[in-house]
Amino acid sequence: MSDGNDIPKIGVGFHFEELHQGMRFRTASRTLTEADLVNFCNMTWLTEELFTNTAHRSEMALTERVVPAALVYSFCEGLMLPMMQDTGLAFLHMELDVKAPTRVGDTITVFCEVIEHRLTSRGDRGLVRTRNSVRDQDGREVLVYTPLRLLKRRGTA
Template identity: 50%
Template sequence: MKLLGEGFYWNDLSVGDTFKTFGRTISETDIVNFVSAVGMLESLFVDAEFRAQHSAIDGRPAPAALVYSIAEGLTLNATGQGTGLAFLQMELNVEGPVLQGDTIHVEIEVTEVRATSKQGRGLVRTKNRIVNQRGETVITYTPLRLMAGRD
């Protein structure tokens, strides 16, 4: 019986494969819960008066760490469910702000696929672009993941 929602196996992927996730709108609740849970109680995120007087960004910004975390949820639920074994490394570049009310999705391109020395496992690197509703790339990151292989 096929397991619904199962992720990709490393040996089913090829360099150049591309995917796009569904979108997710960033809410005030997302921002409040995230900054409270992780202790990121920076005035920019919790003080509307400070933000109005001192911020270089119009609107209520979401921490890049929150945006990246939501992007990982969108990505892994669609690609690594049951097949992802470990997150190993990445480079992350913030290219623009994400504000409360923005909707993001992730565009994924496979850039590296190779077997490991241990049978049944492989390494997969992707270039993930987090894109807002205006088509602007707001964050780019390049995760390297250890993934299960198909028998």
């Protein structure tokens, strides 16, 4: 019986050569729930009253149940995972800009564009920077981040 290494694996991300500057794609979507908010705040100790106090919501600047931008970013990276599953080597840098509040019940999707694509000096892997625009169900941009990732080239370990 085979050890399985000769059988193609489904769900593998892009290799460096499969991407090019200007390429665009989008992720699946994800609705943010009350349970997501509660679990994230408890796990990270992000217990700011903006996220945890519903009794005095009318006295706060944002009266809806908003979620931390850190939660939105974390979920976006999960949505982006199919892009780099088994091909991503390192997360090197990013800039992040919060554009608008995200609320419990919002559904987010990441719209991605490759804005930088080049080989490393060693030539056995590549650097890829994307502009990730996170939009809610109404198309409103809520978050933008530009990660720089190190990706495998096809045929390299």
